[in-house]
Amino acid sequence: MFNLNFTICQYLKQQFSFFDFVATSDEPSIYQVYIGTWWDHRQFAILDVLSLTLTINKKIVSEWQETIKLPTGANINDIQIREIKQITNGLQTFLDDETKRNLEVQVLNDQLAQLKENKSGLLGRTDKKAREELENKRDLLLASQQRVPEVKAKLAEHESEMLQLEKDDALRHLEIEEILSHFDDIDAFIQKVDHLYVDYLKTLLQKK
Amino acid sequence: MNFDTYNYSQQLKKDLEVFQRWQVLIEALSEANQTAEILDITKKILAFDVHKSEIMRVASEHWYPNTHWIAVAFSNLAKMTSLSHTQVILPKMQKVAELHFEEFPNAAFQFTKAPLAAGGYYLEEISQNLRVAYWDIVNKRFYLDTVHFMKLVQTEAIQIAGVEALTIFQKRLTAISYLLKDNEYSIDIVGLDMTDTQNLMMQQKDLSAEILDSLFVEAAKQNFVLTLLQNDKDGAVLKIGSVSLEIIQHRDQQEHAVWQYDIIDNNKRVTIYTLFQQLPFFANWYEKWFNEVGLKDKRAVFVD
Numbered sequence: 067m068f069n070l071n072f073t074i075c076q077y078l079k080q081q082f083s084f085f086d087f088v089a090t091s092d093e094p095s096i097y098q099v100y101i102g103t104w105w106d107h108r109q110f111a112i113l114d115v116l117s118l119t120l121t122i123n124k125k126i127v128s129e130w131q132e133t134i135k136l137p138t139g140a141n142i143n144d145i146q147i148r149e150i151k152q153i154t155n156g157l158q159t160f161l162d163d164e165t166k167r168n169l170e171v172q173v174l175n176d177q178l179a180q181l182k183e184n185k186s187g188l189l190g191r192t193d194k195k196a197r198e199e200l201e202n203k204r205d206l207l208l209a210s211q212q213r214v215p216e217v218k219a220k221l222a223e224h225e226s227e228m229l230q231l232e233k234d235d236a237l238r239h240l241e242i243e244e245i246l247s248h249f250d251d252i253d254a255f256i257q258k259v260d261h262l263y264v265d266y267l268k269t270l271l272q273k274k
Numbered sequence: 275m276n277f278d279t280y281n282y283s284q285q286l287k288k289d290l291e292v293f294q295r296w297q298v299l300i301e302a303l304s305e306a307n308q309t310a311e312i313l314d315i316t317k318k319i320l321a322f323d324v325h326k327s328e329i330m331r332v333a334s335e336h337w338y339p340n341t342h343w344i345a346v347a348f349s350n351l352a353k354m355t356s357l358s359h360t361q362v363i364l365p366k367m368q369k370v371a372e373l374h375f376e377e378f379p380n381a382a383f384q385f386t387k388a389p390l391a392a393g394g395y396y397l398e399e400i401s402q403n404l405r406v407a408y409w410d411i412v413n414k415r416f417y418l419d420t421v422h423f424m425k426l427v428q429t430e431a432i433q434i435a436g437v438e439a440l441t442i443f444q445k446r447l448t449a450i451s452y453l454l455k456d457n458e459y460s461i462d463i464v465g466l467d468m469t470d471t472q473n474l475m476m477q478q479k480d481l482s483a484e485i486l487d488s489l490f491v492e493a494a495k496q497n498f499v500l501t502l503l504q505n506d507k508d509g510a511v512l513k514i515g516s517v518s519l520e521i522i523q524h525r526d527q528q529e530h531a532v533w534q535y536d537i538i539d540n541n542k543r544v545t546i547y548t549l550f551q552q553l554p555f556f557a558n559w560y561e562k563w564f565n566e567v568g569l570k571d572k573r574a575v576f577v578d
Contacts, residue, residue, distance in 0.1 A: 105490040105500040105510050106483070226484060233487050236494035 141235035316347035355449035377439035380431035471537035478566040
């Protein structure tokens with residue numbers, strides 16, 4: 067089994083130098099096939115050395131085909147990323163205003179304290195109205211401040227979502243770049259993968 | 275009250291002796307060219323109590339605080355450790371000398387007093403108010419402020435001077451720390467020494483995958499590829515020309531994942547700070563995830 071595995075993997079490495087094979091621990095004849103050696107590279111296929119089949123992940127292939135139809139530099143997730151970016155910008159602006167809100171609350175508290183001191187004054191009714199206005203303003207600001215932890219959590223959630231989308235785009239970009247540095251187009255690469263069985267047997271016969 | 279002329283003359287004599295001792299110390303500092311000598315004299319200058327003089331009082335614009343003398347002492351060390359010139363400049367109406375290092379023509383440095391019970395001084399860049407190091411001459415400590423230094427290398431003045439200037443400056447600081455180490459100092463200059471750019475430990479254990487995902491994405495945007503480490507090493511590597519930045523994971527005894535930076539540069543000229551300067555995306559990532567991926571330094575002495 068070891069020899070067969072070695073020979074087939076060697077053959078595949080010659081044909082697809084950018085493939086990375088990872089043996090599965092419970093099934094000695096099964097290999098996970100990755101493209102490239104970059105961080106968190108995606109599993110593109112499963113190799114069964116006994117049946118000499120390379121079962122490819124069709125979702126990944128359709129993503130490549132979708133990507134290459136886009137204008138240069140564009141990615142599948144661009145629109146979604148832009149939308150999330152808008153939301154995160156809004157949340158960040160809200161968080162950036164925290165100091166400003168704190169200061170405003172402080173000013174309002176000072177004004178309220180001053181009004182309290184002047185309560186024995188002659189303008190009793192006006193004072194009451196002014197105090198209510200200030201209290202309303204302050205309560206509104208305090209309510210906003212209470213939302214800070216919730217907004218922070220929301221921001222982290224969206225940033226995480228955006229990172230995943232950007233990562234998927236980056237991975238696709240690297241995969242396509244790698245394939246196109248060896249093949250004319252994606253279809254030619256897939257065709258080569260599909261003919262693996264026949265090509266390998268032909269090579270064996272030629273050796274004999 | 276009877277005025278005793280003889281007693282008065284004796285007190286004057288004592289006061290003059292105090293000032294003479296001061297003069298001897300300052301002259302010795304101006305001539306000292308050995309580290310131990312510079313450190314010993316500076317320590318005495320810092321401890322000198324001018325109020326031992328009872329009737330002669332200093333009321334002159336030419337009387338300088340300790341932060342001035344520590345700058346002079348540091349300049350002596352700086353001159354000993356680099357061919358790149360160090361100038362001690364006393365700006366008009368100022369009481370503390372500024373240090374100008376030839377490699378950074380657009381930056382000026384000075385010492386300020388650290389607000390610590392233990393004492394000590396911060397060397398900082400004046401216009402940006404960014405610290406470089408903490409120097410405690412009494413308790414023999416010299417520590418790099420990794421946080422401020424990371425920010426400093428990205429400032430315009432240091433960027434304009436270029437990577438070669440940063441190399442000279444890092445070499446100078448490293449050489450000074452070696453001199454101090456030879457004089458039984460506790461030294462912490464993590465990441466600065468070009469001959470010691472490996473095993474730079476991160477603050478946090480068990481990093482989430484999201485952190486390296488983030489570096490992968492930011493690197494990819496700048497056409498760099500974060501790849502998986504090979505040869506039984508666990509982690510990732512970023513290749514920048516002939517230099518490699520490895521981010522390596524180990525397991526400690528409690529089975530926690532401990533992370534470190536290794537910078538591999540055969541020419542021994544690149545440090546993590548050089549990378550912060552040259553790769554803004556790396557510096558931004560480092561700042562964003564600082565609580566996890568920041569270098570471990572002697573944070574307790576750096577008080578804002």
